[in-house]
Amino acid sequence: MSFEQFIFYVLAAIAIISGLMMITVKNPVKAALWLVLAFISTAGLWIMAQAEFLGLVLILVYVGAVMVLFLFVVMMLDINMSILKEGFTRYLPIGALAAVAIFALIYMVVGPDHFGLDKVAAPDMKPAGYSNTTEIAIPLYTEHAYAFILAAVLLLVGIVAAIALTLRRRPTGAVLYQDIDKQNKTLAKDRFEMVKMDAVVEKAVVENEEEDKK
Template sequence: MNFTSIVFYVLSAILIVSSFKVITAKNPVHAALYLVLAFVTSAGHWMLLEAEFLAIALVLVYVGAVMVLFLFVLMMLDINIEKMREGFWRHFPLAGVIALVMVAEMTLVLMRPGTQLAAYQAREPLAADFSNIRELGLLLYTRYLYPFELASVVLLVAIVAAIALTMRKRKDSKYLNPGEQAAVRREDRVRIVKMDAEKPAAAGDDAAVSDQPQA
């Protein structure tokens, strides 16, 4: 067993443990931090596959942006942990069986002869000036163009659905209508009152001021 294999198994063990802790941690902030660890170890797997661009993108996008947003949301919301974890262990056996079936399917697909994994293991070492970014772009926009476009459409639909769910009218939420704000007139909000800058003092007021003792 060479050094690369040792690093792969160590990263895989860390990834499995951190992924399990993501769904079993009682504190949601701890679960988010375990997810960060899972992303970092996945980036290590990409580095072993000599896909440096994907590793850097995984760290920058998910760890540096998405997970920071998740942590802000988790810290700002008052989450009821006990209510959120209700029924977890009741559904855990079924979820475990489904996970084992998925792992078995992935193992059979990746380990059968003729797959891209077998071809990768039998390939020659890459040249020093090999650009995995260029190779990734060629694969995305030639062989996998239609799946790539389909994934972009699915993400667009998800964004529109999220906006629609957020903008729906609820009785317990306050919202503003930008159209009504833009159509408002000055006469509806502001009332101009004209008055004199100075009010002349009455004669009785002057006499009262003069009768006061001087300090």
């Protein structure tokens, strides 16, 4: 076993174990952290397959941004885990059976019988100065420019959908808003008014107090 193969199996084992832990662990925060570990080990696998750019982007985008946001959401919500876990043991046998069956099928198809080295040759080792980023960037902005723009449209639709679903315009009577322009434009005479009025003599209150005592 070469050193590369050793690294590969270590990373693959970490990815599988963290994936299993992610779906079985009870605490959602811990599950998210296990998922982070799964992402990092997958990124390692990608880098070993000479896809450095994708590996780094996986760490930056998924681990750095998506999972951190996800952790925020998990921490802010008060999720009752006992309700979520209900029926887990009841469905476990049938779920495990389905999982094993699908795994066996996938192994039969994706395994060495159909994707072995005799069927698909091992990729060439790239020279040291080989730039992964250029190789991805050139087709992305030329051949696949149409798909690239469509991906942008997809994100735009996502933004519109998110804003439309979360923005709540409350009537101005119900909430008090601060209008800074209006505040700056106010003059002293709008705010403060001098009123001339006659002096008023206060009425005696003793009489009332006595009535209260009765």
